[in-house]
Amino acid sequence: MRELCDKHNLLLILDEVQVGMGRTGKLFAYEHFGVTPDIMTLAKALASGAPIGTMLAREDVAVAFVPGTHGSTFGGNPLVCAAALETVRTILEDGILNRCEEIGEYLIGELESLQKKFPAVVKNVRGIGLMIGMGLHIPGGEIVKKGHEKGLLLNVTHDTVLRFVPPLIVSKAEVDEMIKILSAILAEV
Numbered sequence: 001m002r003e004l005c006d007k008h009n010l011l012l013i014l015d016e017v018q019v020g021m022g023r024t025g026k027l028f029a030y031e032h033f034g035v036t037p038d039i040m041t042l043a044k045a046l047a048s049g050a051p052i053g054t055m056l057a058r059e060d061v062a063v064a065f066v067p068g069t070h071g072s073t074f075g076g077n078p079l080v081c082a083a084a085l086e087t088v089r090t091i092l093e094d095g096i097l098n099r100c101e102e103i104g105e106y107l108i109g110e111l112e113s114l115q116k117k118f119p120a121v122v123k124n125v126r127g128i129g130l131m132i133g134m135g136l137h138i139p140g141g142e143i144v145k146k147g148h149e150k151g152l153l154l155n156v157t158h159d160t161v162l163r164f165v166p167p168l169i170v171s172k173a174e175v176d177e178m179i180k181i182l183s184a185i186l187a188e189v
Contacts, residue, residue, distance in 0.1 A: 002035045011061065018131070021045035022091045023170055025129035032128060052077070054084075088153040090161035096168050097179040103170055104129040110121040110179045111164070118186040123160075133157075138189065146185045152178060 005012040014037040019029035026032055030040070038061050042055040054075065057065070091097065098180065108125055111134055115122040123135035138141070140156035147154040155163040166174070 005038070013037060013039040013041070015041050017043045018165075021087070022096050022100050023129055023131050023165070025097055025104055027091065027097065046087060047080050048087045050080045050083045052080045052084055054066060060089070060127070091168075096119055100129045100168055103172065103175065104132065104165075106172060107164065107166075107170075107175050108132055110175060114179065114183055114186060115120055117183070121186050127164070130164075130168060132169070134162040136160045136162065142189055143182075143185055146188065147181065150181050150185065152181045152185075154182075 002012055004010070012035070014030055016028050016030070021027065021042070021044075023029070024032060028040065028058070030037060033049050036058075039055060039057045041053070041055050046052050046054060055070070104127070107130070108127060111122075111125040111132065115134075116123055121137060123137050125132065125134050127133055137160070139159050140154075140162050143162065144154045144156050155165075157163050164180075
């Protein structure tokens with residue numbers, strides 16, 4: 001995409017609302033792929049859950065935006081901006097990025113063990129950092145329901161993909177507890 005945009009003088013805009021702010025083990029997901037966007041959007045995790053939305057642009061692109069040409073429902077609130085600054089500081093200075101990579105690798109390994117244990121149910125495991133999907137051979141609604149009954153919050157997308165996006169501060173002990181509950185559920189189904 002970067003090459004096509006450069007070739008045709010187009011802007012590459014990346015949506016990092018869900019994948020940015022350390023979720024993948026890098027501050028921004030695009031950093032894994034050696035591509036730099038012209039414009040990037042952020043929200044949600046930028047201010048640790050406080051309502052914020054932002055658009056970042058390369059300097060030569062940003063000059064096109066002058067006061068009055070861009071507005072934001074969740075932009076400019078001083079309290080929320082302070083929360084965003086503290087969030088960025090914490091992510092960069094407190095080892096959150098390394099932790100996301102480390103715990104993400106651990107979680108993927110544990111989920112891959114479940115795939116080997118339950119190959120009739122688990123099709124694949126994929127992800128990066130703490131954004132992980134477990135593809136299923138069966139619809140996942142019943143697994144989600146059983147998880148809720150056992151105190152495990154799960155989400156299923158596209159009917160057959162369990163989605164794992166734990167807090168960036170999740171511990172190995174919490175991952176182990178989740179794997180124990182999920183293993184029991186997979187054995188039931």
